[in-house]
Amino acid sequence: MVITEGCANRPGGAQAKFLAEVGESEHNRNLTLTLQAFRDFQAGHQSVGPGARDLVSFFESVETELLQDTTGPQIKRSDQEVINLLSQRAGTLHLGIANYCWFIDPDKALCLKLGQTKDRSRPLAGMCDSARCPQATHHPCHRPVWASAAVSSRVFIGKISRSQKAEKARLTAEAERAPTSSPPSTRPSPPPLEECMGRISDTDRTRNEAAIRAAMDRLLRGELPPGGRCDLKTLAAEAGVTRTGFYPKKDRNGSVREGPYQHLSDEFVPSGGPPGGREGARTPETPRSHA
Structure with missing residues (x-):
């Protein structure tokens, strides 16, 4: 509140500058989260969800790019080269309560289909069904949220009366669809940095x-x-x-x-x-x- 009021009370207002600062902060946050997701992928912590296969395929292409022999005279060995490869995908990242939304194709966004909105520039986070949307993924950081929701769902379903069979069946199906756990690791430990970043x-x-x-x-x-x-x-x-x-x-x-x-x-x-x-x-x- 103090920050927004300070921008608004400047002569002529400074809302545009404030929004630019917010956008830059969100971009840096998305880069950090995407880089962390890539490091988790290298460590064998696979993401789950309908969009996991597409994300893993993208990370594999990035890893292949990093494994290519560098022909130039200089070799970058920092995170900056990885960030450059991830920056475009990071620009599509939107945060949900218990998932990441990689808003690449509006035509695939389930929330826009359900909401039937004319504005297709961003997803409708309030209508997100990350267990069904093909652009949603779940990561280790989301595990506590889904585990807590699963416990609450079981308690609530157990209190539904026998006469409400249809409602109980619907909620049970939703609870079973929730990603309460991550698949086992299928990748070895991350390679040494000198192998990952070049020759x-x-x-x-x-x-x-x-x-x-x-x-x-x-x-x-x-x-x-x-x-x-x-x-x-x-x-x-x-x-x-x-x-x-x-x-x-x-x-x-x-x-x-x-x-x-x-x-x-x-x-x-x-x-x-x-x-x-x-x-x-x-x-x-x-x-x-x-x-």
């Missing part, structure tokens, strides 16, 4: 290869971490490198080049399994004994 030095590559070989020896001896398997995913996590380094890369011009650690994945042959623990790969042939 790594020969010293770092040598150190990483030594860590990979040491992890290979442990896994092949049967020293598996809790919940781990003798595969490339566990190998990457144990060595502290990104799993994409074990696979070929496709450049922007369409050419394919070998991943920095692809030669090590070919050497990684678990006992009784395919190279690198990959299904469908050929295993070394065992010589047959002739009677």
